[in-house]
Amino acid sequence: MTALPTVGDVAQAAGVSRQTVSNVLNAPQVVRDDTRDRVQAAIDRLGYRPHASARRLRTRVSSxxxxxxxxxxxxxxxxxxxxxxxxxxxxxxxxxxxxxxxxxxxxxxxxxxxxxxxxxxxxxxxxxxxxxxxxxxxxxxxxxxxxxxxxxxxxxxxxxxxxxxxPWVDVDGFAGTREATAHLLGRGLRRIGWLGWPEGSGTGEDRRAGWAEAMAAAGVDAAELEVLSLSAEDVASLARSTVERRLGGRTPDAAGLDALVCASDSLALGAMMAVREAGHPRFPVVGFDNTPVSAALGLSSVDQCxxxxxxxxxxxxxxxxxxxxxxxxxxxxxxxxxxxxxxxxxxxxxxxxxxx
Amino acid sequence: MTALPTVGDVAQAAGVSRQTVSNVLNAPQVVRDDTRDRVQAAIDRLGYRPHASARRLRTRVSSxxxxxxxxxxxxxxxxxxxxxxxxxxxxxxxxxxxxxxxxxxxxxxxxxxxxxxxxxxxxxxxxxxxxxxxxxxxxxxxxxxxxxxxxxxxxxxxxxxxxxxxPWVDVDGFAGTREATAHLLGRGLRRIGWLGWPEGSGTGEDRRAGWAEAMAAAGVDAAELEVLSLSAEDVASLARSTVERRLGGRTPDAAGLDALVCASDSLALGAMMAVREAGHPRFPVVGFDNTPVSAALGLSSVDQCxxxxxxxxxxxxxxxxxxxxxxxxxxxxxxxxxxxxxxxxxxxxxxxxxxx
DNA sequence: ACCCGGGATTTGAACGATCAAACTAGCGGG
DNA sequence: CCCGCTAGTTTGATCGTTCAAATCCCGGGT
Structure with missing residues (x-):
């Protein structure tokens, strides 16, 4: 026969009923061992595959x-x-x-x-x-x-x-930026800037808060945090000009920045372009998302797992x-x-x- | 009733048979206009949706x-x-x-x-x-x-x-690199290098051939093509060191290169990093794939459409x-x-x- | 008056699986 | 000896749709 085998064919081949074949597949524990083996052998021999649509029609489950x-x-x-x-x-x-x-x-x-x-x-x-x-x-x-x-x-x-x-799942952006900031603080850097998105995004506020908490824990006061905080839309070119404006031709050090933690890899890329262009290739920039871009450029980044x-x-x-x-x-x-x-x-x- | 309406329900509501409802959905041209309208109204009123699995079971088509x-x-x-x-x-x-x-x-x-x-x-x-x-x-x-x-x-x-x-579909890499090369030639550049992958990849050979043809059409002979050709595995860092080795501390001009056409954006990124590090930020590099990386970096690239x-x-x-x-x-x-x-x-x- | 053609519609069966209920042994207790 | 219980298996019905064939209806030709 050319048609695909059905439970009926398997049942006939194994000398049992359709339902027993079905049980072997869906509730093996209720079938006696020797019967199960016999049915399984028939399934293998005929190359039987359950017809997913038929099963779905009956069970109303699509997996x-x-x-x-x-x-x-x-x-x-x-x-x-x-x-x-x-x-x-x-x-x-x-x-x-x-x-x-x-x-x-x-x-x-x-x-x-x-x-x-x-x-x-x-x-x-x-x-x-x-x-x-x-x-x-x-x-x-x-x-x-x-x-x-x-x-x-x-x-x-x-x-x-x-x-x-x-129900929801989400990435703890707060913990991510806090860790990134703490990492930089642990390297002896102190004036760590934040480059985020314009206000109004829950994710953005969350990530900024992680940076702020790590900084506060290191003794930086709220007024200084405000000064260290930049924002731009999530496009590399805009991030770049934002950082360039902040530097205003000075060195990062003179502009009051030891490093930058960013809300995304796009922002980090723009920031990196700005500081490297200004002649400071080792200025630390950390991104977020760990995209191929950050990997290719050797940029540290927060991976979302x-x-x-x-x-x-x-x-x-x-x-x-x-x-x-x-x-x-x-x-x-x-x-x-x-x-x-x-x-x-x-x-x-x-x-x-x-x-x- | 809480259960989903079926063709039977629609048929009953419209005063026709199941098959006519089915025809309205699958072969509207065989149903008389007024009947079709009546059935369609019933479908809309009941909010009927065909059960995809039942249809698949019968027709053996899954769409x-x-x-x-x-x-x-x-x-x-x-x-x-x-x-x-x-x-x-x-x-x-x-x-x-x-x-x-x-x-x-x-x-x-x-x-x-x-x-x-x-x-x-x-x-x-x-x-x-x-x-x-x-x-x-x-x-x-x-x-x-x-x-x-x-x-x-x-x-x-x-x-x-x-x-x-x-049957297959593919992107004409040959045409892509030929166009990229012709574009650079059209800007008055002549010694256009190729940065490809190590031999053995059909796609790689194809893309290289496009560059070679454009160069040959511009009068560059085979021996010179050989000299202009570089290769590296498809990783930015390896591409970068390959180009750095080629430059050997000289300017690109002194090393005999006016521009580079690359087999991928990864390679292009590496090449760009190498020439920029060497102090030649305006050296033209063209990539392939038009990935977000090339877009973010402002790198010309061949888009696969x-x-x-x-x-x-x-x-x-x-x-x-x-x-x-x-x-x-x-x-x-x-x-x-x-x-x-x-x-x-x-x-x-x-x-x-x-x-x- | 009859039959024919063909478009529109209906009817019964089938797709391949599982569910619910019925059946069959086999066993132990009263 | 009968009854009930349980584990294992079978039987008939059903999920919602479309296919194939049958039926209905109506106007036109002979």
């Missing part, structure tokens, strides 16, 4: 997680973060018997329409929401519809921040060991909100001795 | 394309190319009613096993194969099993290169307009091998100097 493909951000360096997250997610999802389905969406409304279609069509059991914003309509929709999901990104300032029905983020995201959907998406708020899920501590990657751009 | 998630290449810049391709693919697939399913695989054998599972489980109709190599076992398997696929990357040197049953690549890949699977994967070798598919011409993106060539 698939939907992810909206984040924007193509042509000039930004930051897109790489979501790409890497996607990589890690796919890899660890595979290890837990899940697959990732991508979809595109123009805006939030369109994305919600896609959620509905994917769920109603039994295409996905859950979705991962990325690039969350304050009062995100997608999160509201998912929560009220009780569709399983997990967000990559905290709901900054939302009244629902602690709602266990709205996206593998841990992906693993945590899956735990929030599947529980610690399961292979099935749990309903929202299920007790099998431990802490529904996870902060992943990032890791400072030190490269040669932060030399052991300060230079001017 | 899904599988893509193995390309490697996580932590330090390389090049991974960004496949990521961008994936973005474009997802976006254009969506426009043609297709979705992308990701999967992970450890090696080629594992990948083939996944192909089989995905196909037998009716999870995907076709796959896109990336990072192809000479005599790729995956391609052989797909071709002999007659499973629909398209490769991103030419089968360099394979005897099956012209087999219409083995991955949107066109993705569109072409879908055409090779679906035909010009269809929404269904065609069997391998179907006449609905025009040319089964497509070379996409890339586009030179010119940026200011000396990003690290103050403008002026």
């Amino acid at each position: 698939t997680i939907g992810v909206r493909l984040p924007f193509v951000d042509r000039d930004g360096v930051s897109g790489a973060v979501l790409d890497r997250f996607l990589h890690e997610l796919a890899e660890h999802a595979d290890a837990r018997g899940m697959r990732i389905m991508l979809f595109a969406a123009r805006d939030h409304d369109d994305e919600i329409a896609q959620y509905r279609r994917l769920r109603d069509g039994a295409d996905v059991d859950a979705v991962v929401v990325t690039a969350t914003s304050y009062d995100d309509p997608r999160i509201d929709w998912l929560a009220t519809e009780r569709m399983p999901f997990v967000a990559f990104g905290r709901p900054w300032g939302s009244p629902h921040a602690d709602d266990p029905g709205r 996206l593998d841990l983020v992906a693993i945590a995201a899956l735990e929030l959907l599947l529980g610690d060991t399961g292979e099935r998406v749990l309903p929202p708020g299920d007790p099998g899920i431990r802490a529904p909100h996870r902060l992943i501590p990032p890791r400072l990657v030190v490269r040669r751009s932060t030399p052991l001795t300060p230079t001017g | 899904t394309i599988g893509v193995r998630l390309p490697f996580v290449d932590r330090d390389g810049v090049s991974g960004a190319v496949l990521d961008r391709f994936l973005h474009e693919l997802a976006e254009h697939a969506d426009a043609r009613g297709m979705r992308i399913m990701l999967f992970a695989a450890r090696d080629h054998d594992d990948e083939i096993a996944q192909y089989r599972r995905l196909r037998d489980g009716a999870d995907v109709d076709a796959v896109v194969v990336t990072a192809t190599s000479y005599d790729d076992p995956r391609i052989d398997w797909l071709a002999t099993e007659r499973m629909p696929f398209v490769a991103f990357g030419r089968p360099w040197g394979s005897p099956h290169a012209d087999d219409p049953g083995r 991955l949107d066109l690549v993705a569109i072409a890949a879908l055409e090779l699977l679906l035909g010009d307009t269809g929404e269904r994967v065609l069997p391998p070798g179907d006449p609905g598919i025009r040319a089964p091998h497509r070379l996409i011409p890339p586009r030179l993106v010119v940026r200011r060539s000396t990003p690290l100097t103050p403008t002026g």
